[in-house]
Amino acid sequence: MYRLIVSLIFLMFSVSSALAGVSAPKELKDLYFGEALYDAFQGDWFDAISRLDTELAQHYGLDEPKRDTLYYHVNQAEFAVGDFELAYRMHQRAGRAIKAVIEGNVSEPVRNEAVFRLARIYFYKNEPADALYAVERIRGVVPPKIRNDLAFLRAQIFMANGQFDKAANILKDLQVAKRLEGFSTYNLGIALLREGKKVEGRQYLDRTGQIKSKDDFTLAIRDKSNLVLGTKLLKEKKIEAAKQVLDRVRLKGPFSNRALLASGWADAFAGRFKRALVPWSLLATRDVTDASVQQAMIAVPYAYGKLNVFSKAAVMYGSALNKFGTEIDKLDASIKSVREGYFLKALVREELKQDADWVVKLRKLPQTPETYYLLDLMASHNFQESLKNYLDLEGLRKKLETWNGDLDAFEEIIEKRRVYYQPLLPAIDREFRRLDSQMRLRLEQRDRIQQRLKNMLVVPRPDYLATANERVISEQIAQLEQHLTAGGSSVPDGIKARIKRLRGVLHWNIYTEYDRRFTDAYEHLRDLNHEVDRLKRQYTAFVRTRQAATQSYEGYDDVIRRLRFQVQTARKKVGELMARQGRMLESMAENELNKRRQRLTEFQIKVRFAMADSYDRAIRAQAQEKMER
Amino acid sequence: MFCQLRGAILGILVFVSSFTAYAQDIPKEQIKGLDEQVQEIKSDVLGIAADLNQLEEKLLYPSNTQVAVFVSLVMGETFRLDSVDIQLDGKPVIHHIYTFKELQALQKGGVQRIYTGNIRTGDHDLQVSVLGKSTGGTDLQNTKRFKVNKGVGPKIVEISLTAQGITLKDR
Numbered sequence: 023m024y025r026l027i028v029s030l031i032f033l034m035f036s037v038s039s040a041l042a043g044v045s046a047p048k049e050l051k052d053l054y055f056g057e058a059l060y061d062a063f064q065g066d067w068f069d070a071i072s073r074l075d076t077e078l079a080q081h082y083g084l085d086e087p088k089r090d091t092l093y094y095h096v097n098q099a100e101f102a103v104g105d106f107e108l109a110y111r112m113h114q115r116a117g118r119a120i121k122a123v124i125e126g127n128v129s130e131p132v133r134n135e136a137v138f139r140l141a142r143i144y145f146y147k148n149e150p151a152d153a154l155y156a157v158e159r160i161r162g163v164v165p166p167k168i169r170n171d172l173a174f175l176r177a178q179i180f181m182a183n184g185q186f187d188k189a190a191n192i193l194k195d196l197q198v199a200k201r202l203e204g205f206s207t208y209n210l211g212i213a214l215l216r217e218g219k220k221v222e223g224r225q226y227l228d229r230t231g232q233i234k235s236k237d238d239f240t241l242a243i244r245d246k247s248n249l250v251l252g253t254k255l256l257k258e259k260k261i262e263a264a265k266q267v268l269d270r271v272r273l274k275g276p277f278s279n280r281a282l283l284a285s286g287w288a289d290a291f292a293g294r295f296k297r298a299l300v301p302w303s304l305l306a307t308r309d310v311t312d313a314s315v316q317q318a319m320i321a322v323p324y325a326y327g328k329l330n331v332f333s334k335a336a337v338m339y340g341s342a343l344n345k346f347g348t349e350i351d352k353l354d355a356s357i358k359s360v361r362e363g364y365f366l367k368a369l370v371r372e373e374l375k376q377d378a379d380w381v382v383k384l385r386k387l388p389q390t391p392e393t394y395y396l397l398d399l400m401a402s403h404n405f406q407e408s409l410k411n412y413l414d415l416e417g418l419r420k421k422l423e424t425w426n427g428d429l430d431a432f433e434e435i436i437e438k439r440r441v442y443y444q445p446l447l448p449a450i451d452r453e454f455r456r457l458d459s460q461m462r463l464r465l466e467q468r469d470r471i472q473q474r475l476k477n478m479l480v481v482p483r484p485d486y487l488a489t490a491n492e493r494v495i496s497e498q499i500a501q502l503e504q505h506l507t508a509g510g511s512s513v514p515d516g517i518k519a520r521i522k523r524l525r526g527v528l529h530w531n532i533y534t535e536y537d538r539r540f541t542d543a544y545e546h547l548r549d550l551n552h553e554v555d556r557l558k559r560q561y562t563a564f565v566r567t568r569q570a571a572t573q574s575y576e577g578y579d580d581v582i583r584r585l586r587f588q589v590q591t592a593r594k595k596v597g598e599l600m601a602r603q604g605r606m607l608e609s610m611a612e613n614e615l616n617k618r619r620q621r622l623t624e625f626q627i628k629v630r631f632a633m634a635d636s637y638d639r640a641i642r643a644q645a646q647e648k649m650e651r
Numbered sequence: 652m653f654c655q656l657r658g659a660i661l662g663i664l665v666f667v668s669s670f671t672a673y674a675q676d677i678p679k680e681q682i683k684g685l686d687e688q689v690q691e692i693k694s695d696v697l698g699i700a701a702d703l704n705q706l707e708e709k710l711l712y713p714s715n716t717q718v719a720v721f722v723s724l725v726m727g728e729t730f731r732l733d734s735v736d737i738q739l740d741g742k743p744v745i746h747h748i749y750t751f752k753e754l755q756a757l758q759k760g761g762v763q764r765i766y767t768g769n770i771r772t773g774d775h776d777l778q779v780s781v782l783g784k785s786t787g788g789t790d791l792q793n794t795k796r797f798k799v800n801k802g803v804g805p806k807i808v809e810i811s812l813t814a815q816g817i818t819l820k821d822r
Contacts, residue, residue: 064755421696588699606685
């Protein structure tokens with residue numbers, strides 16, 4: 023049974039996860055959106071919000087958001103971030119995000135879904151008037167996937183605002199919704215009762231109490247319905263009907279103890295004390311920390327007393343007294359442990375996230391309070407909200423502590439980079455400047471050659487393509503002629519003819535090979551261009567690396583200083599809030615334990631009287647028996 | 652005496668049956684006020700996280716050398732993914748063993764950023780090894796090599812897994 027109670031606690035605990043009804047798109051285009059979903063599907067809301075916030079900010083900061091991969095999912099991402107914030111219980115921010123969607127240029131179904139989410143935020147924040155105002159703004163087409171949930175929420179909001187007739191009308195239409203089986207009928211029953219339609223309301227509670235299902239939560243609401251109806255009937259002294267309804271509650275459910283106790287009272291009111299002993303005796307053997315069990319421990323001897331078995335009643339009262347004494351001692355120890363801070367220390371242990379039974383297992387830790395006494399409290403909304411806040415704050419505290427360490431590491435990295443790069447860079451820069459001027463010179467040469475070749479396409483200049491050897495020979499011939507004509511002498515005819523022939527050969531070669539040489543020159547230029555491209559790439563890579571080297575250690579000081587200040591401020595604030603939230607949790611736990619202790623003390627007093635009375639009666643009965651004998 | 656006791660018990664019974672209002676001793680305004688302050692600090696810390704993420708990326712993974720490897724499951728895949736091993740240029744860079752929650756998140760369509768690192772521009776050898784179990788219970792073991800070309804901008808690689816094999820999607 024405790025498993026189910028714990029499950030119910032965790033159902034409430036995980037209600038925020040259930041709220042985040044985000045699913046992955048069929049075709050995921052943006053991997054970072056997928057990463058945010060991966061975090062969200064694991065309940066890591068902080069990381070999911072942080073990732074998606076960054077993505078959305080980057081998306082909206084782009085000149086052309088349409089070219090961004092998030093563009094395909096931007097509406098879903100906007101919703102998702104609101105959902106994640108809601109799941110992380112940042113209702114104010116979630117509300118603002120959803121309001122932005124509502125006020126944006128969106129289609130009717132999208133707008134209506136956003137309003138639905140906003141209304142749900144208000145409802146869960148216990149602001150029914152705002153929730154009603156929001157839900158009344160829904161007009162036109164509602165997406166089919168939220169139709170039933172919206173109707174159910176609308177009914178809940180009407181109930182919270184005291185408009186039970188409107189709630190009942192909606193809930194009547196929801197009776198066919200399989201997913202809400204039990205919940206819609208139970209709420210309808212309650213709404214009708216509050217509306218004053220007692221007969222009809224009870225009929226629906228009765229119907230809920232007879233639902234056939236295998237689902238644990240439907241069975242739990244069935245039990246609850248039977249318990250509520252049975253208790254009402256019992257208060258109105260409709261004993262038989264109450265007994266019949268109460269006996270429908272399962273023996274192993276979260277409401278079993280209360281039902282057994284009430285069922286016993288139904289018999290007792292009818293004077294059937296023997297029959298009352300059946301549920302009460304069963305109940306009295308269960309865990310002594312449960313309030314109903316403690317009451318059964320008194321009810322059983324009470325029934326024996328009524329059956330005139332005073333000696334047994336006296337003994338059982340004595341036993342109850344002892345057990346209550348032990349329980350009071352346990353409660354005292356628990357209160358002490360809460361005051362000494364062990365309760366909070368136990369709550370923030372990692373096991374809580376891993377093990378659904380952890381809340382119950384807490385009691386096994388040394389110096390932690392008796393958690394069975396706190397199970398009901400732990401399932402209450404205020405405690406759950408406060409506990410989740412406390413756990414979230416603990417999460418933030420750990421993050422901030424880690425970040426503080428990260429900033430130290432970043433500073434160390436930056437310093438190491440500075441020490442490494444700073445002495446190297448002047449020499450590198452000098453060498454770079456030298457190579458850069460050389461490169462510019464060569465590039466200018468290349469450009470000149472290219473221009474010349476281009477001109478030669480229009481005006482051929484074979485002489486430009488003479489080889490070095492040909493140029494040398496041409497020079498030598500000119501020198502020879504100069505030498506021969508020096509002093510005004512004439513060149514002999516034979517030599518003149520030979521010189522002319524040589525010139526002719528040279529000219530012949532230059533002109534006949536011009537086309538081939540021109541083609542070769544183009545090919546060489548093309549090869550050169552490849553090399554130049556490679557050089558330019560290297561140059562760009564160098565410039566980028568050079569820039570990266572400077573950027574790897576410069577310009578971070580202000581950012582790190584600002585972040586360190588922010589982290590420290592946040593750490594201080596988180597510490598203060600944790601202390602306040604922790605004190606609140608401790609007060610709640612202590613109040614609850616005190617109440618239970620107070621109740622047991624009252625029981626003790628009453629049991630003492632009842633025990634004394636039973637002993638008196640037993641002695642008197644024995645004396646009378648003797649006398650009669 | 653017994654009537655008194657019965658009255659007390661019935662009173663408690665009614666009390667227990669009704670909805671219990673816990674923490675009545677703590678004013679609602681106090682709970683609400685504290686809750687709002689907690690929301691504010693969450694918002695502040697999220698702001699710090701965003702700035703820190705930016706700083707970390709700029710400092711540790713500048714865009715000209717950044718490589719990010721993502722893992723996803725093809726929609727509808729139900730095989731049990733146990734671990735993924737990644738080697739970059741022959742060096743093991745990440746070995747990840749999956750928890751149940753992580754596997755569920757992948758099956759729902761989430762994408763895991765399994766590795767972020769730095770590499771030089773040019774071609775790189777990426778080797779992905781996957782261990783798991785098929786829905787039938789047989790052991791699955793897949794290894795595949797890919798060529799990854801790193802340009803000037805950040806390199807994003809998606810490794811898409813099925814029971815049958817591994818696909819690399821260059822983004």
